[in-house]
Amino acid sequence: MSYLNSLRLVFSGDFQADVATANNDVRHFDNDNFQARFQLPGENNVNGAYNPDGGSSFLLQHTYVQQVSYPDGRVLTNTADDIVIGTAVTSPADRLSGKLVDLDPQMQLSTEPWGVKLRLLAPDGELLLEGDVEPSGFRDLQVRQFQPPPNGLPLGASWITVLTNLHWTDKAKQSPFLKELKAKTDDDKLSLNLTSFAYYTGHTDGRFTIGKIIGTLGPWIEGEPEQFVPGRRLFGISNVGADTNPAIPFNYSNFIVEEEHKRLLLDLGGSFPVADTQGNIDPIYLKLGVAKAAFNQPVSTAPLLITPAEYLEIGVISNTHQPGWLLKTGGVVSFQLSQPVFQLLKDHQLLLIGKTPEGQERVIARESVGGYLLRADAHVFRLDPGDEERSKIYAYRWGKPLPQAKISLVLQPPVPIDIFSDPTLQGPIPLTGTPPEALLFPAELTTNNKGFARITIGGNDPGSPRGYVDGQVYYLNYSLAEVPVQDKYPFDQFHVHLRDEFDIPQNPAWQDIAYTLKQYGNLFPLMSRFIVDLGSEEAVKKRRDILLFAFTRKIKDPNYMPVTRDLSAAKRKTIVKWLKRLDDDSIQDIAAAESEAAKVKKEPVVAAAGDLDLDDYQKNMARSKSGGKLSFNIVLPFAAE
Structure with a gap:
């Protein structure tokens, strides 16, 4: 089920993330060598980067419900049809805004919202629904803008989480959609997806620290993961950049097949390339099909051509170039499936197909080889020595739980990661992942008959291996032997900050x-x-x-x-x-x-860069995420609609 459901609500608007950036460079944590300029703004990650005075606040602005969808196929977009349409989605005005927080200066690519509360307010200001957003590290960081973006940051990312502590007011009973949503969801939770893009790291257009956001709200069903879609995935294979500077449109997309309705739901809201900072889309020809034989090709700069004889067509994705399509629909497309397509899709790959400028059909994205998906639910942890955190790792094949799957867990080797390094600074960068024996975890797990395995992660005192930075950060990889490296998000890992042991003095001075x-x-x-x-x-x-x-x-x-x-x-x-x-x-x-x-109020302050000493893809994601000077200036080699 999750947010990707025939019963769903879409809202969109702006968000502000006043993230602090003076702590982006790990060497700034060294009190003995701290310089006053580290608190000043600078470009390309010099000094304190683009927003050293940030307060880490995270809030929604000018965000409204655009439409609601029903299992019978109806899509309503008019307030006259349901009072929830057009309502404001906001945070409470009587409390401090939530925060957007990195795990560690050496792991800034699983950022979480903390203390965020969402409210649906009717035009008269009356509350319909409110709930707390559970912290969840973002995933599926990918390029959204392929021309040099005026906002500075070409990437987008998504948070999948749940709303908890729900409060449904009497006025919510006036909304047929909210009544049905409340009846269908379990355990006082709703599934929420937030997708961000077009974030401004500079003062262009008067939108400093502001970006666009799309939210999709649906039922949460008992037994399902909270932080990802329990379904299937499309992976982009068309690199329109260079081998050392990849730029992959439609890189990560979630989809499900609703068997009871013979319906395909594909979420392109987090992967569709956008033409401007308002989320508009250039005309592009796209269709969906089901491969008759396996397509196992990895990411490549060479187009993967395909003929109609190699797939069964599902349908053309239309109207995406209409103004506001992405913000109104959330990027979710829905197709009723014919019986032959429905049967073939049960154990064959979904394909996203475009055309070359010459009119030849090409595969832009494909489902994983063998239809496998392996993903952890909660994956960002903060541990004191002696503590434990628990999560689940789910395995699926063709959207069905995969029992008896063998999962391997391996620590990423120690590396001196400085995600956003100031090029003018000298000095050693601390190693991550050491000592490896301080982090406690199983080397192998096996999924149960429901397709998931429980994992417990603990830790002992790491012994202050980084000196001036408390504790240690660990990247813990998990994998299935059947899943090739290219068929997973590179940061599908456990990210753990293990703190140092510290004895509390009897009389602290x-x-x-x-x-x-x-x-x-x-x-x-x-x-x-x-x-x-x-x-x-x-x-x-x-x-x-x-x-x-x-x-x-x-x-x-x-x-x-x-x-x-x-x-x-x-x-x-x-x-x-x-x-x-x-x-x-x-x-x-x-x-x-x-x-x-x-x-407490403040006026923020201008642009940054970064580096992550991992593979080329991870390096470029890190540079872009910080608002650095990575840009693409690429005309997508796809035919128009």
Whole structure:
């Protein structure tokens, strides 16, 4: 089921991600060699990159419900048909905005939203529905803009997660769609997909730190994963760039086959190349077909030609060039399947077919070899020594759970990853993934009769292997022998931040917490400019109230400190213990501190780059994600519609 369902709601608009960038370069964590310029904006990742004064806020703006769809094939787009159409999708106005947070400076490619709440508000301002967005690392980072983008960032990414703690108001009963959605979903959850693109890392068009967002909301069904579609996948194989600088349109797309309706649902919302920052699409000829024989070709710059005799046609994807098509539909296309197509698709590959400029048909994307899909549910973890986190890894073949599948787990070897390095800085870059024995995990798992395997990941004290950066970050790969490397998203891994062991002093002194607070003050100049100089003991004492409030929030609270959520429980408790030992007369009302925290405002500040010492694809994704100077200037070699 998931959001990719015949019963779904689509909303779209803008989002703002005021991400902090002074902490992008891992070497900025070194207090002893920190330079004042690291808090200044700079291009190409120099200094503090494009937004050193960022507060990491994440919120929706001018976002509205566009349409709802039903299992009987109806698509409604008019408020007269359902009051939910046209409603605003927003965050509560009476609380601090949610946060967008990287796991670690050496793993910034599974960024998560924290403390985000979504509300559906009727035109009269009345609440229809609200829920909490569960943190989920983004996936399927891929190129969306193939011409040099005025916004600076050519990539898009998607978060699949669930809304929890749902509150359905009486007014929601006036919406036939919401009534049916509530009846169909399980366990007080809804499945949510958020797709972002056209994010501005510069001040062009007055949209600094703003991008476009598409949301799709559908039922969540008990037993299904929460953070990916339990179905099938298309993988782009047409590299329109170069071997060392790949640019692959339609790179990752989810699809399902609804057997009860003999219907195919394909989500191109996160992969369709866009022509501008508003999500409009150039005319392009596209059709779907089912391969009669296996297509196993990997990504290539040479077109893979195909003839009509090699596939059964499903249908042409039409009207995508109409203004606003992507934002209105969410990029989801639906096809009723003939009986021959329905039967063949049960165990044969789906193909996305285009045309060359000369009019020859070519394969743009294909399903994985053998129809295999292996994906973990929760995959981003923060661990203290002795802690454990649990998840599930699901295996599918042709969209069906795959029992008795053998899953191998292997740590990525130690490498000095600096995703967004300042080219003007000298000095060693810490190794990730060492010591390998500190991370505890099984070497092999076998899926059960429901097609999934449970995994427990734990850790011991890594022993401060990175020196000035707390703990260690690990990339844990999982794989099926049957799945070729090209038929998986390269960051389908477990990403784990394992913190260092730390003994809480009986009577903490300033020197026990000074290095940690100074580091956060360096990396988040917003704090020192608007709230408190974290490097000054006297300044911290004066702001004890608000700091005690922030350091005692639960991790999903948007006021939680540190915003990066990378501080060990022991170090956090030490800070709280020190703050509590101060003169009680200096404590202001905690409620007042909450009010003050909510009032903090700022004017942000211009553009960045990056490097990840992995394969070429991962390098380029990292450079682009930071708003660097990777751009493509490519005219797609596909025929128009």
